[in-house]
Amino acid sequence: MSLTTIGPDTAFENIPIIDISDARSTDTSKRYALAMEIRKACMEVGFFYVKGHGISQLIIDNAVSELHNFFSLPLEYKMKLENKKSPNFKGYSPLLSGNNDPNNKGDLQEGFEFGWEDPQLSVDAAREVDGVMAGANAWPHEDLPSFRPASLAYYHAAVDVGKSLFPLFALALDLSEDFFDDKTRHSAALMRMLHYPPQPPTEGDRVIGIGAHTDWECFTILLQEPGKMALQVQNTKQQWIDAPPIDGTLVINLGDQFARWTNDVFKSTVHRAINKSGKERYSIPLFFGTDYHVRLEPIASCVSTDRPSRYEVVTAGEYVKSRLAATYGHY
Numbered sequence: 661m662s663l664t665t666i667g668p669d670t671a672f673e674n675i676p677i678i679d680i681s682d683a684r685s686t687d688t689s690k691r692y693a694l695a696m697e698i699r700k701a702c703m704e705v706g707f708f709y710v711k712g713h714g715i716s717q718l719i720i721d722n723a724v725s726e727l728h729n730f731f732s733l734p735l736e737y738k739m740k741l742e743n744k745k746s747p748n749f750k751g752y753s754p755l756l757s758g759n760n761d762p763n764n765k766g767d768l769q770e771g772f773e774f775g776w777e778d779p780q781l782s783v784d785a786a787r788e789v790d791g792v793m794a795g796a797n798a799w800p801h802e803d804l805p806s807f808r809p810a811s812l813a814y815y816h817a818a819v820d821v822g823k824s825l826f827p828l829f830a831l832a833l834d835l836s837e838d839f840f841d842d843k844t845r846h847s848a849a850l851m852r853m854l855h856y857p858p859q860p861p862t863e864g865d866r867v868i869g870i871g872a873h874t875d876w877e878c879f880t881i882l883l884q885e886p887g888k889m890a891l892q893v894q895n896t897k898q899q900w901i902d903a904p905p906i907d908g909t910l911v912i913n914l915g916d917q918f919a920r921w922t923n924d925v926f927k928s929t930v931h932r933a934i935n936k937s938g939k940e941r942y943s944i945p946l947f948f949g950t951d952y953h954v955r956l957e958p959i960a961s962c963v964s965t966d967r968p969s970r971y972e973v974v975t976a977g978e979y980v981k982s983r984l985a986a987t988y989g990h991y
């Protein structure tokens with residue numbers, strides 16, 4: 661079936677909530693029904709909340725509390741782990757060091773980035789499969805020893821949720837459920853711990869938490885700290901729709917790799933965050949892509965004579981590398 665003729669005829673005004681407890685159901689019809697819900701959200705919004713994701717509140721609370729501790733360290737401690745010192749850009753990025761929206765002056769956030777740790781794989785071998793971001797993480801072992809285990813516990817739980825979603829995305833695209841299995845062997849899954857200071861009243865909208873952008877991978881799993889509104893998602897009428905934290909849920913949003921793969925049938929939707937809560941705000945996105953050598957070729961059901969291929973075919977790694985260079989000056 662062609663997916664190119666089904667499309668949204670209205671701009672979305674809210675973001676659906678999908679219960680994914682059936683993601684690994686042994687009942688095929690339940691998995692299929694869930695995939696159809698996901699298909700609708702991917703085609704109409706590019707964002708959805710998930711509940712029933714199975715990550716324990718304890719794992720989430722520990723990660724969030726360690727993340728508060730990390731960002732409370734003195735700047736000089738955090739700067740010891742600055743990502744520019746790392747060959748693969750892991751570690752700490754200070755306030756205003758990134759700029760996601762070229763019209764802006766910098767993102768009002770500081771971050772800590774880490775990825776998959778595979779003790780079996782040497783750094784060189786990892787780089788070969790995972791490209792520029794592969795290799796060791798930079799942890800504040802001495803200054804905050806409990807940060808690594810708490811962060812990795814949440815990371816592994818979130819990666820597991822991500823792995824349960826790929827077969828559903830495949831079904832949603834009328835592909836076999838295992839379509840992404842051989843393309844996601846090495847978990848190109850990067851996690852960023854983020855801290856957004858309150859938006860200063862004196863700043864206009866050219867210095868905000870994170871400027872308007874799309875994500876670069878297949879999809880992102882975002883944990884927002886409860887109670888603080890910041891994330892907004894843009895619809896086709898250029899209206900900003902609020903995506904507040906909702907208890908018990910995570911936000912899933914699609915990124916550019918899926919847009920390329922699906923010839924924009926799945927939407928990589930523009931979003932931004934402005935922390936107007938007056939308090940410190942924290943969030944944890946996990947960017948879930950395919951292995952970096954995988955070519956982002958459009959899926960047959962997403963191309964037609966009326967909708968020819970929109971993107972040049974590149975590998976996932978080439979794409980991410982080009983976006984990193986544009987956003988952080990990493991080459």
Ligand SMILES: O=C(O)CCC(=O)C(=O)O
Pocket residue numbers: 852854870875882884890891931932933943944945
């Ligand atoms: O902090 C948020 O809510 C959004 C973060 C985000 O969009 C990103 O890091 O790509």
Ligand SMILES: [Fe+2]
Pocket residue numbers: 873874875931
């Ligand atoms: Fe994003």
